Amino acid sequence: MSKGRVYQDPQFEYVDQYSGRKIVQLTNYLGNSNHLYFTDPAWIVPNRVMVFTSDRENQSNLFRLDFDTGIITQLTDLHGPGRPGGCFSAANQRHYFWWQGEVRELNVETLEEQVIYRAPEGMSPGGRANPTADGTYLCARIMKEPAQETAAVSFSYSRFREFFHAKPFTQIVRVEIATGAVEVIHEEKCYIGHVNTSPTLPEIMTFCHEGPWDLVDQRIWGLNIQTGKAWRIRSQEENDVSIGHEYWFANGETMGYHGRPRGKGGRASEGDHVFGYVRWDDTDRHEVHFPFSSTHFHSLDETLIVGDGTPAAVFTSAGTARPYIQLFKWDGERYVGPRILAYHRSTFNNQHAHPHPRFTPDGKAIIYNSDLTSYSNIYKVEIGDFEDLPEIEES
16 A cells, blocks of 8 residues: 555446436445545545545545546555545645644645644644645644543544533644744634635634534634634524534635524424524624524535435434435525435444535535445535425425
């Protein structure tokens, strides 16, 4: 296993039993494969070539997938525990990712790597290292991780509530890529996550106060990386709605998010889910009640939204299982749908098995993950005509 190794996974095409759409399984290996987190830039060539993560030969690495040929090329030769992710910078034509306390820059053509930043002793990295729109800086979160008193198995979200209640000392750093100069641009005693730089505004980014949505005081925060000024986005001072999963629209000026009324024990009943979008400066907010609920949402703008419903199996107390890639469309007055685009049937067992549906940059297809074949793989489905898709029935 080495950099530059080429794989040709046998791609499998089939017709979805609900929507009738053709679905292409893009990866097929005895290990988990997943696209990058749905808020993170991944496209080396828009719509055609993307970076993804895969477990091959008992090691996680980064790979590139050429949609036209199906060729998969190994980009990194990492050793040790962990799953690399990161963000691709279109401005620099480089990929940036955390690995064992270091932010590395990867040339996706020559496969050369260099270390851009090392987290200080006692501070653990988190999330992704996000490049700014102009490729000048990286913004990243580091945290003084609370000591684990007793040995415990690690799994997805295993210390989520613990970190929230511990309120650990956390910093957001700005790293100048050309020089390696580092500046702390924000710090506080709070569990911080979801560092997201705007795809078009070089000086603007967002972060969140992480934790159980019902307990977080204020989820979305804006931050000017030049001045260090932070501000609330979609203020929750009224304490009315639990907000989460914020993401940038393609214009880089507007953020989408979803949520539910507080006091639901972390769940939303049908009909009271909320979807909203707001400018980065917390102006021009739009918010509507949304039909059905979904775990994650993504869109390029407000007109067509994709969600991933629920895991394939849920406890009765959590509601009805709807393990579908779903589409919602704005008709000028309300969101209609959801319409079923694909039956993902994923378990959501870990981050690689979260479908995290995302639009291709041209808005014509959805990329998602699913472990319906035991290992997580990456799938692509063309959107086509919204009106042709079946509606989700109450039953």
